[in-house]
Amino acid sequence: xxxxIIRDLICSCIIxxxxxxxxxxxxxxxxIIMFTDISGVIxxxxxEDAVNYQEVAEKVKLFxxxxxxxxxxxxxxxxxxxxxxxxxxxxxxxxxxxPGAVAGARxxxxxxxxxxxxxxxxxx
Numbered sequence: 001x002x003x004x005i006i007r008d009l010i011c012s013c014i015i016x017x018x019x020x021x022x023x024x025x026x027x028x029x030x031x032i033i034m035f036t037d038i039s040g041v042i043x044x045x046x047x048e049d050a051v052n053y054q055e056v057a058e059k060v061k062l063f064x065x066x067x068x069x070x071x072x073x074x075x076x077x078x079x080x081x082x083x084x085x086x087x088x089x090x091x092x093x094x095x096x097x098x099p100g101a102v103a104g105a106r107x108x109x110x111x112x113x114x115x116x117x118x119x120x121x122x123x124x
Contacts, residue, residue: 001090002038004053007031011064015075015098022068028075028096029107030060034083035091051087059086072096072110080114091115 009032012025034051041049060079069075076096083092093113101108 014068
């Protein structure tokens with residue numbers, strides 16, 4: 001088992017419950033850990049056998065920047081579901097930071113983790 005980690009992916013989206021949050025784009029920072037069997041790619045050294053992390057980042061960014069969720073929990077869960085559905089991973093952890101969400105704190109973050117058995121939670 002190996003981990004593919006995308007660190008500090010910055011996306012802008014509508015996120016929040018307050019009326020003023022529903023009209024302005026806000027940066028969120030995503031950290032994604034994908035757990036997958038990398039034994040095949042270690043032996044083949046072939047990109048076609050690997051999870052294409054560039055493609056993951058592009059799809060996640062496109063999805064997040066088109067979203068308008070109220071809650072970080074929902075955003076993190078939907079990103080996790082997208083990755084589980086479209087990429088060959090066994091498990092994924094998604095952490096979404098919302099800088100400046102709480103006075104006196106750098107950010108607030110929500111982290112969710114999904115595996116193959118958790119697909120029901122995503123409505124699949």
